[in-house]
Amino acid sequence: MITASTIQLVSVVLSLVALFYNPAGSVVSASTAGGSTSFTIPRTALEVAATTGAITLVLGFVVLWLYREAFRGLAVQDARFSTPSKLVLLEIIGLALIVVVGLAIFYVLLQAINCAAGAPITTACLPVGTLLGLVGLIFVLLIVVLIGLIGFLLGVWRLGTRYNNSLFNVAAILLIFPVLNLVAVILILLAAREVRSSIQSSTGGSFG
Secondary structure, X not given: OHHHHHHHHHHHHHHHHHHHOOOOOOOOEEEEXXXXXXXXXXXXXXXXXXHHHHHHHHHHHXXXXXXXXXXXXXXXXXXXXXXXXXXXXXXXXXXXHHHHHHHHHHHHHHHHHHHHOOOOEEOOOOOHHHHHXXXXXXXXXXXXXXXXXXXXXXHHHHHHHHHOOHHHHHHHHHOOOOOHHHHHHHHHHHHHHHHHHHHHHHOOOOOO
């Protein structure tokens, strides 16, 4: 749990940096002239977004898998963690599929940039129907991920109940809100350290 929350802290910080700092400016801009619509997509912005997103996703997968393993291990002793374990696995699957669809969108946009050869991108270069279909699929997968996220939050909340540590409960609530999730991850890390120290001092056991 401590390892998972530490990696999660790095992932959240990276996400916040990517969110508030975009050196390439606006990723997409659109203009309409003569009845046709053209798009401008800076290649650098697209590459920065893809790189940052890839690193964040890899860390996210690692974090979710570690939490899933922790919940699954606890489920052997406490059946309340069985559902969170299964739902976190669902979240992992949903995110994996989003990555696949996201790569498809990236490929479509890259092909459109190459087709335009530096000029504004028109609908002749950009298959709007395909792009909208892929975006729609992502929205469907986001619902799957949301269900998995609920399971994750439930698992964190039940950690607070099981170990009588309110920091877990507060963190489970704060994780819902953007930016405040940074505070939430710090609370999880602190709570995990407290629980580990308590278990080691009382039984000599461990808390991952």
